[in-house]
Structure formats: C-alpha cells, structure tokens
C-alpha cells in the first residue's frame with residue numbers, strides 16, 4: 001500500500017451496514033493519532049482487498065487535503081486510482 005503520514009491500523013470484524021469504513025483517531029491534544037480501517041470480517045479475500053483499497057484512498061485524500069472526505073471529491077478519485085494501480089501492480 002502507498003505510505004501515508006499518519007499511521008494506519010487495519011482490522012476485520014462483523015459489520016451490519018457497511019463493507020468497511022475509515023475512522024480518524026485523535027490523541028488527547030486533538031491531534032491526529034492514527035486511522036482505523038475496519039473491514040467486514042465475512043467478506044471474501046478478494047472483496048476484502050477491494051474494500052481495503054477503497055478505504056486506503058480515503059486515508060490518503062484525508063491526509064493530503066485537510067482530512068476532507070467525499071467520493072465525489074477529486075482528490076479521493078486520484079488517490080483511489082493511485083492505490084488501485086499499486087495494488088494490481090500496473
């Protein structure tokens with residue numbers, strides 16, 4: 001995966017409404033500490049990687065653009081393309 005300035009922790013657990021999500025965790029001084037990427041534990045191996053790629057793009061766009069997150073926001077699309085290309089090795 002593409003490195004980021006803020007550490008990223010990944011875990012899998014059962015989710016009811018989402019395939020996965022990304023959450024920024026702040027420290028006691030309200031500074032960004034790390035991200036949690038949580039992926040539904042019942043997804044197949046292939047689906048898990050696709051969700052991880054999607055969520056990693058959220059981390060990248062948040063870190064590089066003042067933590068703004070939106071699928072329609074161009075930086076997320078560029079980040080997703082970059083992560084996906086790295087993932088498939090193009």
Ligand SMILES: [Zn+2]
Pocket residue numbers: 054058071
């Ligand atoms: Zn998303």
